[in-house]
Amino acid sequence: GENVEQHPSTLSVQEGDSAVIKCTYSDSASNYFPWYKQELGKRPQLIIDIRSNVGEKKDQRIAVTLNKTAKHFSLHITETQPEDSAVYFCAASTDTGFQKLVFGTGTRLLVSP
């Protein structure tokens, strides 16, 4: 089955810096890669996703890149703000059949003012 590894487990940056979180997946059949943000005590919320027919996707300060050959995908946050502080999860699944989303282990991002 699918296995998703996520690094780093914690990431501390200064406000205004960029943050990068990296994930690798094992199942070459996976073709859907969402990213979730979970603030303390709250539910995970989808912030951006990418499918395997696309190499990069941007949404304001957030971008996700995908390297299918290497089975890597990354989340890039530019101009970080204190409100970006949260736990971020990557995930992977196929879009065929009723496949489950397999989550990475999470990255705790702390943005200091």
Added chain:
Amino acid sequence: DTAVSQTPKYLVTQMGNDKSIKCEQNLGHDTMYWYKQDSKKFLKIMFSYNNKELIINETVPNRFSPKSPDKAHLNLHINSLELGDSAVYFCASRLGTSGGYTFGSGTRLTVV
């Protein structure tokens, strides 16, 4: 207005008790899930239902029994609760097989 709602939000109970968590979604999604988030924040799938039919059943003790009376509801019943069952349980839903999940607000279960 809440898209995926879970009740209760907090649940404190003694070992050996039986408890249920309820989930309802008003998004018109046809697939629903239960995930467990442990103390290290790891999110692990437990069950998935599509149109009231069980489609994913991970290696979960049979003390856990999901029930889906209709495609808008997915409940989780837990028998003979153990200390290790303490976690946050999230319900989620999805439309078909594509797109991201919408999570409920979670139920923090504490077994004492």
